[in-house]
Amino acid sequence: MTAYWLMKSEPDEVSVDDALAAPKSTVPWTGVRNYQARNFMRDGMRVGDGVLFYHSSCAEPGIVGIARVASTPYPDPTQFDRKSPYYDAAAKREEPRWMLVDVQVVEKTRNLTLPELRSTPELADMLVLKKGNRLSITPVEPAHWKKIVRLLGAKAA
DNA sequence: GCCAACGTTGGC
DNA sequence: GCCAACGTTGGC
DSSP, X not given: OOOEEEEEEXXXXXXXXXXXXXXXXXXXXXXXXXXXXXXXXXXXXXXXXXXXXXXXXXXXXXXXEEEEEOSXXXXXXXXXXXXXXXXXXXXXXXXXXXEEOEEEEEEEEEEEEHHHHHTOGGGTTOGGGSTTOOOSEEEEOHHHHHHHHHHHTOSOO
């Protein structure tokens, strides 16, 4: 049973173009330091799950690509890297605190912007649109996924 | 830069 | 376990 997810990335950090330019169009989803979001990656995701690649904290926030979960969960290496902004002194190698998955971009799309998402009645219940939502990873209902893929005219199903 | 909303921390 | 203070997210 394939599940669907929305994953936010700041394009200044990793944009959909950056991901496309990476080997196999695949990037490790580093830097998540929120337990709920971590748990989605660690416990909820399966290889092949659908991902909506979302740009946040930028001029035009929105969904900019279709991707897929491309690995099983493994420890986020940046938690052990003293020079990384994501370094976590409390994380031990024997007992990693932060887990991530690899994400592979399947298709770059147009930007389905936040205002457009908000103005689409069928998408009103999306978690990412809820007031005050700050979660960088949210599950996506199959019906919402289908609607968005249709709005994007994306090939990926 | 502002600020609402939320998560985390730490004293008690 | 409560809750105030603080830090972060993220749209605008």
